[in-house]
Amino acid sequence: MTVKPNNSIGERIFALLLLAAGVSACAASVVLQLRTDGANAGTFPLIVSVLFVLFAVLNTIFVFRSAPHAPRGSLSTVLLIMLLLCGVCASLLLHVPLWIVCPVFLFFACFVILRQRLLASLITAFVTTGAIYLVFAVLLRVPLP
Amino acid sequence: MQDLISVLQLLIRPEVLFPAALGTFLGVYIGAIPGLSGTMAVSLLVSLTYTWSEMPAIALIMGVFVGVVYGGSRSAILLNIPGAPAAVATGFDGYPLAQKGKAAEAMWLACIQSFIGTILGILALAFLTPQIAKVSSLFRSVDYLLLGVLALLLVGSVSRGHMTKGLLGAAIGLFLGCVGNTSQFSVNRFTFGVRYLDGGIGFIVAMIGLFGAGEALYQLSIDAPAVEQNVPKRIVPPIRTVWKHLPLMLLSSVLGIFVGALPGAGGDMAALLGYDAAKRTVRKNEVPFGQGAIEGLIAPETANNAAIGGALIPMLSLGVPGDAITAVLLGALSMRGVSHLSLQNARPDLFLLILAALILAALFLLLFGLTGIRLFVRVLRIPKGLLMPIILVLCMVGAYAVNANVYDVLLMTGFGFLGFVMKRFDYPVAPVVLGLILRNLLETNAIRVVLLSTSGSVFGALTPFLAALLVLSVVLGRIRSRKEHV
DSSP: OOOOOOOOHHHHHHHHHHHHHHHHHHHHHHHHHHHTTTTTTTHHHHHHHHHHHHHHHHHHHHHHHSOOOOOOOOSHHHHHHHIIIIIIIIHHTTTSOHHHHHHHHHHIIIIIISOOOHHHHHHHHHHHHHHHIIIIIIISOOOOO | OHHHHHHHHHHTOHHHHHHHHHHHHHHHHHHTSTTOOHHHHHHHHHHHTTTSOHHHHHHHHHHHHHHHHHHHHHHHHHHSOOSSGGGHHHHHHHHHHHHTTOHHHHHHHHHHHHHHHHHHHHHHHHHHHHHHHHHHHTOOHHHHHHHHHHHHTTHHHHSTTOHHHHHHHHHHHHHHHTOEEOSSOSSEESOTTOGGGGGOOOHHHHHIIIIIIHHHHHHHHSOOOOOOOOOOSOSSOOHHHHHHTHHHHHHHHHHHHHHHHSTTOOHHHHHHHHHHHHHHHOOOOSSOTTSSOHHHHHHHHHHHHHHHHHHHHHHHHTSOOSSHHHHHHHHHHHHTTOOOTTHHHHOHHHHHHHHHHHHHHHHHHHHHHHSSHHHHHGGGGSOHHHHHHHHHHHHHHHHHHHHTOHHHHHHHHHHHHHHHHHHHTTOOSHHHHHHHHHHHHHHHHHHHHHHHSTTSSGGGGOOHHHHHHHHHHHHHHHHHHHHHHO
């Protein structure tokens, strides 16, 4: 008896999530088409979402049947950075200016998560913040949070 | 002959020379910053030059226009973050070249190609304006729809052997492009009551997230050692390289000029079509496309800069902007009281000034493009643990700068994570951006075609010739895709 090679759980979950997203998109397009009868606002999304589902089904079959890939590094660093970037920094930006959020993010990311040297992390945090302000706010007059 | 002498005289006038130099310099460096698009750079400078006289103002703006299109390639090559949508295709092979330690060579080559593309675009602008304008004005909705479908077939080129995953990505991009309140319908689509989504998902924010943040997160997840960058002593790539790819350059330039001249289709589409044309026509490339093929860098860089001349053709002859930047330029000219319809006949002096400013900008592009590359390459020597957080911050600020909206940062982060997961599981991210870019062109023209057709369906408007061309495109695309798999 031969054992079929399988891909990682993560890849399978991602393929299934894409399929679920496609089905949701298709359902939402049908609702939109019915709600805006005559305006054709849902026609194009409906066509696209049907294609979305079709390719997602093909992709899921492909993923479940194909050979396994080589392992690809650790996820924990990325998740920690994402948590810091999305959960902390982007939320903080709603209330705190960038010149505080930016060095804090850089210092934590470089020193705490990515284990860089203290001095290098501090220099990176403050020089990058200064450079961003100089280029965006002073030279180009782009409003920053 | 008189016109040529006038242009030559304009080239040495200080009020044209210095602003063109300053504009090109600013364009090259602003273009390299993710989030600061060419349209934004030109808009900022138009407001600054409002009080200036016509000559230096137009010279500066033209310099920025040329500089910014090239500038976008630098960050695409070094960091896989296209500085502008026109540089998306540059990253397909430019970034793999940088990963092989050839970042400097790639940037030099990109500069030379941008220069050649710009010059050929200027020549077309000078000599072919009436003819090209006539052809582009004949384009109907159905032709634009066909153009959109053809551009969508580029998925095959950017999928790197994962056709199903690429098509899925394009479908995701097209669907995400439908989110929001579009100009055609007064209906909020898929916003789920979130007011921020009413304006839709901006493809610049998506692009920064998918390419920039996604790549930074992916690099942090793997333990690949830093690549030693080779900085050659020659400042100009061997003439042999340029000469060898002359036919590809000419093909990309012609494509760039023509696509640029089509209203609504700008340098981004020109570059993508140029890349696709290179994949279809180049047979004896030493390195496969997507893995650092020089041809994959030459074609989009030549095409997107050639599109500058192309985009100015309908603007200067018909008063119709070729892309977003020329729309801003048109507004700037209107503010100055310039009647923009058939500018070539109505204001020949201004037409010649634009030509002179573009020529100077192309020359300064060579100067500023070929210098400072060693400094840029040093960026890649910064340890990954310091560089990647800096890139993430740049993505954050770049996303915010697009609309001055904090929610764009959140959206960019979401796209960043999506880009990371896609890259981790070998899904090409470029088709998602392609779908986002093409949605408006496809949907708008599909609706127009349906409304204009007597049968009330998009198929009723297709002539047999167009239908045959469509089928042929799909079949050829499929055959090529199979060949790549074999």
